[in-house]
Amino acid sequence: MHTFISGDNTMADMGRDRTEGPLGEVWWRALLLFWAFCGLKALSALFVFGLLESASVWLPGGLTLAVFLRASPRRWPVYLAAVFSAEFVGVLVHGNPWDMALLWGLGNCLRTVVGAGLMRRWLDGPVTFSRPRDVGALLLAGGLLSPLPSATLGVGAVALFGSAPLGLEAFWRGWLSWYLADGLGTVLFAPLLLTWGARRSVPWRPLEDVELVGTMLLLALVAHVSFGLPEPRGILMSLPYLCLPFVLWSALRLGPRGAATAAMVLGTIAVWHTAALRGPFGTMEATLPERVISVQLFLAVAGLSTLILAAVASDRRQVEREQRLLAEAGAVLAESLEPRETLPRVARLLAPEFVSGYAVWLADEDGRLVPAARLGLPEEAEGRLREELRRMSEACRRHLGPEGASVLARIQHHGRLLGGMALVREGHTHLARSRAMAFAEDLAHHCALALENARLLGQFQSAVHVRDEFITVAAHELRTPLTALKLQLQSLQRPLRQGASCESLLTRFQAVSRQVGRLGRLVEGLLDVGRLNTGRLPLEREPMELGELVHDVVERFSEELGRAGCEVRLSLQPHVTGLWDRTRLEEALTHLLSNALKFGAGRPIGLRVEQWGCTARLVVEDQGIGVSPEALERIFGRFERAVPSQEYGGLGLGLFLTRQIIEAHGGSIHATSQPGEGATFVLELPASSRATYMPRPSPESWPQAPTDSHPT
Known part of the structure; x- marks a missing residue:
């Protein structure tokens, strides 16, 4: 520019x-x-x-x-x-x-x-x-x-x-x-x-003024000698060729400015001497009009040839400069993976020498383009270009507006929009050339790679943080039952030596068994996560009744429920059947009951089974600490918890595995809660067809099934 x-x-x-x-x-x-x-x-x-x-x-x-x-x-x-x-x-x-x-x-x-x-x-x-x-x-x-x-x-x-x-x-x-x-x-x-x-499009070299003046003086001297001879004959008629090295030097070394100056100096001296009937054109054997036309054509060809040579050399230097700018922009983008720090530095590389205006936008989570850097553009022009870029469907487009000719390029990676950029050339009245578009596309590609690398680094750092936190929590969770096992085994040694009664030993072995079961559940949870990483959970479906499964799980939890002081209120509608994997559903319900015990100890827990049409529902309600609304969806993520792990233990895998199990059956799970008011988890599963179809009501209108309802 x-x-x-x-x-x-x-x-x-x-x-x-x-x-x-x-x-x-x-x-x-x-x-x-x-x-x-x-x-x-x-x-x-x-x-x-x-x-x-x-x-x-x-x-x-x-x-x-x-x-x-x-x-x-x-x-x-x-x-x-x-x-x-x-x-x-x-x-x-x-x-x-x-x-x-x-x-x-x-x-x-x-x-x-x-x-x-x-x-x-x-x-x-x-x-x-x-x-x-x-x-x-x-x-x-x-x-x-x-x-x-x-x-x-x-x-x-x-x-x-x-x-x-x-x-x-x-x-x-x-x-x-x-x-x-x-x-x-x-x-x-x-x-x-x-x-x-x-x-000038490139910085002025030191001593370039001296070089320009010296070249023009030498050219003027040689031209004066070449065109100023009174009556040149023979080889002296070829003296004007001595001016060519100085003209070529001006074009190649000093650019269009030097070429235009050299052409003017040469033309002035040539016409001056020819008008005075000196030099090769002034003394040639021809009519005066022919002499005039000869010197005019000579100067026109010399001037245009010099300008073309200078333009080609300048254009070549401009291409090299564009490539150098791309390399410098890539180096700047690679220095830091923080786009809001590197993109303004890229803008300062381009403006105002290469372009008069530069703007770049980044796409936020909602897909909106947010300004990240702007240089040499008023806010109004930046808004127009951003709106034009937002409507773009192709990767790069030329644009002509009040701010000048510009190139708009989408910053994208594998078709995913990461942002956009605009390169503006003020004063240009036509659309940008294909080379400018290629430059913009290359620069946008560099920016896309930098943004993608920053995103991947962020994900990597987040994954490392999650891994470190998981290792810490897993070590703590595994250490707790192991410590209990060690103490129980040590306490068994003395009764065995003293011949204690079978009832006392049975109690202690039951405690050991509970800790072993807890360890087993932790290990199974970790194995399930590994299975999910390689594909869906394997299911072994069989006809079964959901109410019976719930009753069996509650029976197995009776001892833990008693120790936690939680009363279980069952409302089980009979004949709610389907083709399900019993082991997996027991695992899902175990996770929900474990959460209810952990976060609502000493308070009642409600379990309800019902069927509406072809959908079976299992509702688990507790009156614990509750979940904040913004965390309701997040708690179903891997290693996610709504409360710090220091206050409540756990690997953060229970609800994640529960959702995966239910979705593997073709069902869904959602939760409703308010802080301090408990939480309600609703599991929906595809059930066997019933004799009569029942319409699906809203959750507020669900009736309480009267059958098989009793507290435990």
């Missing part, structure tokens, strides 16, 4: 593209353009050959093209008035009729509008001749097409209103001379103004 240097002390700045500003400033610039036009018109008179009435190089043509290329089209009418007035007044001052002045002024205006209009239409931004297409547009629009109306109207006015009539041959000779003069002035002078009035 090339932007223009500010300041009113340069001639090219007269046409600085400003869509806003006081009207007086525009008229002041128009007045400055008027006097600059008149001055260059007088300077062009130095390049008039003795027997011809027209200049061989028309410098005002290059001035007006440069000014109009940099000016907003809204200012063109004011500047056209200045150009027309300067030409009209100048023609009248030289004693020509007003109607000739009118046509000459109109021709100059048309030449400028055609050249500037076509170049602005074909190019996508400020013209700095750092791309071959800029030079091509200058040649086609400024050098070949725009002189057509000015040469036709100019020579036509001389033929119509001149003092002497023009024959057909004189008309075409005059037309060609005028046409070449306008084209040559545009090709030589417009690049000089545009390149010197533009900010």
Whole structure:
């Protein structure tokens, strides 16, 4: 991205593209353009050959093209008035009729509008001749097409209103001379103004000013010697070739600015000596018009060739710079896995040298795009671009808006949207080129990899934290029954030695058995987690009645329920049957009863079995500490707990395994609770068909089944 240097002390700045500003400033610039036009018109008179009435190089043509290329089209009418007035007044001052002045002024205006209009239409931004297409547009629009109306109207006015009539041959000779003069002035002078009035796309090298001045002085010296010989003969006619090394050096080393300066220096000296009938073109055996055309073509070819070479070299350096920027951006993104820290640093790499504006957004959990970095863009423009990106379906798109030409790119990984970015080039009037889109896609890919790596690192760190916490909790949980077993076994040694009664030994062995059972449940839970990691839980289905299963599990828990002081209230509807895995359902109910005992010790527990249509329900209600609403869904996750593990033991696997068991049967489980008011867990399973279909009511309307209802 090339932007223009500010300041009113340069001639090219007269046409600085400003869509806003006081009207007086525009008229002041128009007045400055008027006097600059008149001055260059007088300077062009130095390049008039003795027997011809027209200049061989028309410098005002290059001035007006440069000014109009940099000016907003809204200012063109004011500047056209200045150009027309300067030409009209100048023609009248030289004693020509007003109607000739009118046509000459109109021709100059048309030449400028055609050249500037076509170049602005074909190019996508400020013209700095750092791309071959800029030079091509200058040649086609400024050098070949725009002189057509000015040469036709100019020579036509001389033929119509001149003092002497023009024959057909004189008309075409005059037309060609005028046409070449306008084209040559545009090709030589417009690049000089545009390149010197533009900010460089790369930093200025140390001593580059010294190198530029030295090269131009050497070129001027060699050109003076080459074109200043009075009557060169033989090999001396080839002396102009000595200028080529300096011209090539200017193009390759000093870029478009050096190339334009070298072309202007070479053209000035060549035309000056040729007009004085010196050098290879001034002394050649040809008519004067042929000499003029020869030097014009030589300068046009030399100037355009130099500009093209400089543009190709500059474009190549720009590609290398883009690749270097991508590498630097990748290095910055890799330095830290915190996107909100690295993305602003990437923005500072790009703006304002490569792009005028940069914005990047990150997708939040709800899929909304949240601003992460913005540089060189107003908030309003950033909002428009974000809305445009939100509606995008493709990976990359060109966009043209009030902020300029921009490229919008989605930051995505395997089709998942992670964010988006916008690269804006202010002042560009056309959509960005494919190379700019490729750069944006590559940069978005770098950002996507960085975001994905940050996400994976976060998941890894979270998994490590969960693992460490699980190991700590598992060690504690396994240590508790092992310690109890050790104490029970030690206490058995003395009664055995003393011949204790069988009843006393039975009590102790029952305590040992409970601890062994607890260990077994812990190990089975861990094994089930391993099975879930490799696939669904294996089920061995068999016809069974749910109420009978609940009764059996409660009977096995009777001793633990008694020790916890929990009364169990059963409400079991008979004949609630289905094809289920008895062992797995017993495990699920065991987990729910264990939670009820742990969090509601000393308070009653309700168990209810019922069937509605083809759905069997098992409801477990406790009056314990309850669960906060935000934790109701989380408690069914792996290793998740609603309370700290230091207060209540457990691996955090019971409800996780319960959900997996129920879902493996094709059912579902959900919970309702409020802190301090207990919790209700509802298990729904596919049941066998019943004789009559019963509609599914809301949970508030569930009736209390009267059969098989008793406290334990």
